[in-house]
Amino acid sequence: MALKVEHELHHRRLGRNVGLALVLLAFVALVFGLTLVKTKRGDFNTQPPAASAEEGN
Amino acid sequence: MTDTSFETQVQQGDAGFGDFFALLKPRVMSLVVFTAFVGLLAAPQPVHPFIGFVAILFIALGGGASGALNMWWDADIDRIMKRTRGRPIPAGRVTEGEALGFGAFLSVLSVVMLWLATNWVAAAILAFTIFFYVAIYTMWLKRSTPQNIVIGGAAGAFPPMIGWAVATGGISTESILMFTLIFMWTPPHFWALALFMKSDYHEAKVPMLTVTHGRKATRAHILIYTLLLAPIALGLSVTSIGGPVYLAVAVVLNLLFLKGAVDIWRRDEAQAEADGYRTEKKVFGLSLMYLFGHFGAILVESTLRVYGLGGW
Incomplete structure (x- = not known):
């Protein structure tokens, strides 16, 4: 017979670990999204400012 | 070892x-x-949208981090007061060290992320807000x-300034007035x-x-701060973020709030206890509507x- 150890403490640990995993995944998605937006907007454009301004107009 | 201390050790x-x-x-x-x-939205x-979302998220996280640091420092008094005894540290579920590490890490993370996502001005105001609150x-x-709530209220007044700085990269009359509105609103709200x-x-x-x-004296203070608050709230209506809708809302809410403050000032403890602090509770509820009404407008x-449309 398998020994089953169930305690409220284990639920809390599981909840904390799953929660942390989700937060980390969300953070990765957030940084990825931010990078996409900033790249598309040209925030990291290395062209001279004048050329960038003309393109923007 | 008592049962209580054993339970606390297990939970920590x-x-x-x-x-x-x-x-x-x-x-x-x-x-x-x-x-x-x-x-953020009122700024010119x-x-x-995604950067706005990220900015709001990290402003909220910065505010939350300062809350965690507040709970770390105030753990001793939180254990004494009934209202705060159930908080994670006094209840023994989180250690003081964990709260300190958690709050400090999130403070740095929120400021750095806000800087990377938006600009240094917004990040600097967020950093100052956390420093000010903690x-x-x-x-x-x-x-x-006893003036703790007056000066400390500034910490809760910075967020619209940060939102404005996210969009504009700076500080303006409008953002300072939004700050002042919350700053002057906090004392009468809290004292009620x-x-x-x-x-x-x-x-x-x-x-x-x-x-x-x-x-x-507290009743008199509520009246004084409400009188000082009204011109600031009305003054916002003539700035670039104000307009007829805002003015109408501000006039109505300030008249109601002033009437409430006068009612509180006129009452004494015997009257208040007789009707279960009805006026004080009403004014407190109104103060919440006051702030959400102004910012909603x-x-x-x-x-x-x-x-x-909108504006003058």
């Missing part, structure tokens, strides 16, 4: 996810999110002066609550105005402006 270090979330003071965060959101420069309010003013909440600050040796100067004006 095994906090659930919800306990760490509770350290962020989620209810306070809702005000931070709303006012920062309004500050548009912000990319060092100036929590560590210094809260336990040393202090009048009917028979709190145990006295036991915790926190000098609240109701305890140090008495309830009569700014939001309406900025939305109307998109369609060529």
